[in-house]
Amino acid sequence: MTLPTPFPRWRAQVLAARSERWRPERDRAFWARHAAEYDHNMPPLPQTVAWLRARLTGLESLLDVGAGTGRLLLPLADVAARVTALDPSPHMLEQLRGKHPPGHVQVREQCLAQAAADPGLPPHDAVLVAWALAYEPELETALRRLLTLTRRDLYLLEDDGEGSPHVRLRREARDQTPPRRATLLAEALAALGLPCERCTIPEELTLTFPSTAALLEYCRLLPPEAETLRCLAPFLTPCGEGWRYRWTFAVHVLHVPLGGRA
Numbered sequence: 001m002t003l004p005t006p007f008p009r010w011r012a013q014v015l016a017a018r019s020e021r022w023r024p025e026r027d028r029a030f031w032a033r034h035a036a037e038y039d040h041n042m043p044p045l046p047q048t049v050a051w052l053r054a055r056l057t058g059l060e061s062l063l064d065v066g067a068g069t070g071r072l073l074l075p076l077a078d079v080a081a082r083v084t085a086l087d088p089s090p091h092m093l094e095q096l097r098g099k100h101p102p103g104h105v106q107v108r109e110q111c112l113a114q115a116a117a118d119p120g121l122p123p124h125d126a127v128l129v130a131w132a133l134a135y136e137p138e139l140e141t142a143l144r145r146l147l148t149l150t151r152r153d154l155y156l157l158e159d160d161g162e163g164s165p166h167v168r169l170r171r172e173a174r175d176q177t178p179p180r181r182a183t184l185l186a187e188a189l190a191a192l193g194l195p196c197e198r199c200t201i202p203e204e205l206t207l208t209f210p211s212t213a214a215l216l217e218y219c220r221l222l223p224p225e226a227e228t229l230r231c232l233a234p235f236l237t238p239c240g241e242g243w244r245y246r247w248t249f250a251v252h253v254l255h256v257p258l259g260g261r262a
């Protein structure tokens with residue numbers, strides 16, 4: 001049996017999301033509720049920043065599509081003279097602006113489609129897209145738009161189905177197959193004749209919770225509580241009345257070298 005090309009598989013996966021965040025207004029509403037806690041729940045990615053810094057240093061311009069709160073962009077902002085943070089969520093950009101980005105960082109409240117059609121946004125040497133394509137059903141169109149904005153190097157950062165321990169548990173409970181976004185993206189790039197370099201960067205994440213109730217609320221796992229704690233036990237250390245929750249994960253980076261197009 002031949003598998004359908006990556007594009008319909010990607011589309012089916014995006015449209016299957018019960019949250020319907022592929023509707024732009026739903027995604028914006030999600031970030032309106034969650035932007036303020038994003039940086040607490042998604043701590044910095046030091047290994048990934050170091051990896052990118054080594055490759056981006058010396059470029060003239062850097063564009064982050066779906067920059068969010070600036071988690072990746074701000075620690076990299078000094079690598080280029082012209083830096084653009086693009087995101088359609090005013091609430092995510094409010095968090096970014098609250099960190100007082102340096103003067104050469106231009107913040108634009110736009111989605112990828114608007115940016116690609118905007119004559120006021122010239123291509124940048126490097127374009128970064130980190131976890132911002134997950135709710136984009138038309139992947140081929142999105143990749144082509146990204147290419148119009150990229151002069152030299154496109155970097156796509158994604159998960160590949162591993163998920164955090166609690167997300168794995170949630171998926172097991174619902175009998176869901178994890179989305180292998182990085183693999184699908186690599187297949188999509190190959191289908192467009194764009195071979196990519198694929199790298200895996202190890203990172204770790206530690207969160208602390210003042211109580212078991214706070215941990216369970218974060219994990220959004222159904223009772224029984226004792227069973228959840230047993231499953232998460234390898235990743236938990238008691239911390240006061242609550243828990244320290246630590247796990248390691250891999251950031252998958254797909255680098256598309258475009259060779260300095262005009």
Ligand SMILES: C[S@@+](CC[C@H](N)C(=O)[O-])C[C@H]1O[C@@H](n2cnc3c(N)ncnc32)[C@H](O)[C@@H]1O
Pocket residue numbers: 027031042065066067068069070071072086087088089092110111112113129130131132133135136
């Ligand atoms: C999971 S967050 C990732 C933020 C940041 N890249 C990071 O790694 O911390 C996804 C971001 O993509 C943005 N986003 C969603 N759809 C987008 C689109 N069509 N174009 C650009 N950004 C989009 C969201 O508003 C959100 O800020």
